[in-house]
Amino acid sequence: MQEIPRLGLGTYENDDPEQCADSVRTALETGYRHVDTAQSYGNEAAVGDGLAAADVDREEVFVATKLATGNLAYDDAVETARESAERLGVDTIDLLYVHWPIDSYDPEGTIDALNDLHADGVVDAVGLSNFRIDQLDAAIERLDPPLAAHQVECHPMLPQDELRAHAVEHDYALVAYSPIARNQVADVEAIREIATAHDASPAQLSLAWLLSKANVVAIPKATSEAHIRDNWAARDLELDDEELAAIDGIDERHRVVDFDAAPWNQ
Template sequence: MENIVTQGVSIPRLGFGTFRMPGGGCQPVVESALALGYRHIDTAAMYENEEAVGAAISASGVARSDLFVTTKVWHDALARDTLRRSFDVSLAKLGLDYVDLYMVHWPAKDMDMAATLETLTALREEGRMRAVGVCNFNMPMIRRAVDEIGAPIAVHQVEYHPFLAQGEMLTYLRGKNIPLTAYAPLAQGRAASDPALAEIGEKHSASAAQIAIAWLLDQDGVIAIPKAGRPKSQRANLDALAIRLDDVDRAAIAALPKDQRFVRPPFAPDWEAKDSLVQ
């Protein structure tokens, strides 16, 4: 497993996502993933499965130092005190002494970005988490966080898959040596049935979903966190690590539509914004 080093932490490039895996049913799924070799687990307070993830980690027998565990604070808890309380709750549910990465899950329109990022940085300095991250910031927001506030952002997590371009974001992040973590890397399952990806897959004796993952990991500074409930699918996603795309494959994927954003909650930022309104 190739890792990316950022802000002093080393992150496996292929992680295991747990979105829409609420409750205790998540535990055996994560146990299976850990047994197969996943060492990067992504959860969040909003997923309502931190206890199950923590129980799976405890039952796995994998050394804590060999794991990279991410969780996130929801957008209604970004004030200093509420953020700290949310962090305490997440850590207790996970049953861990620290998390490797703690992230702002979504920005809030009324957030005090500087105060939020200062609080996250303080938690890092206290040794309770190893790195600070953000998710779903638009371009003005990520520029403000990094260039103006100077926050030690280790990772930016956004929707990214073969049907959604992130060229401007990737160019900026690469210039700052900040990796991009792709969530919904299979476009919420749509990649698995795409004819163009399937055709490339036939050439590599792989599935369309595996090609989508391989395409993400073919790019500098990109991490992917697909989720998979069945061990067979978990194994298939790991096997995508061995696929090597060529220029013909890349050109075929580049020709796919790149304007399909599937994660559109009502509180999402304006993705086309040129100026940040966040204070």
């Protein structure tokens, strides 16, 4: 399996085809090598257009997508994964996630579909998203290939300590979506103060904090060239132990993505 680049481009709600394709092209030409999408975003074809337009070899780019919650029965998962690859314009999807373990999720049929898609070369690696630890353990036991990634909301107000520890223990990546909490990190005094000291944005600080953690990958959404470049610059922001401890010590807790049927509410 190709190593997952630690900073990627998220494309949630980037649903204008021309804008999405341009964002992907801009990100790749800026230096990003990881693009994340999903069947439910409705933009896989636009992401594929951006991949094709960029002056970057396809082999250098890590492309991830996710099965929609209505496509998790065995036959639907197998069929729609192949359709996703076609829309993305790729022979093999580098990483295919189960987006949510809800609706049509079947711990047997869905995982067996991932196993067969991997065996058939449709996907190079398999991932899960928004799972509880008990659901992760059950899926890992049934998976033939090793779990490559678990994607969850993660940022300084939702540090996901238990899930990050589970990722380290089982040697997979925890992929952080909403890594700047839709810029609500800018409302936290400690983050603002440390960011000011580095002449950085709160968003950059949140990303740098995530990238300091073992096994963590961040996929901030960005559409404009300025935002794409601002996020990319977070890779160069070095935080000392005291600053990292101050961010670790933030006691505010806030979840951006939440609804009654979410696994953690069951």
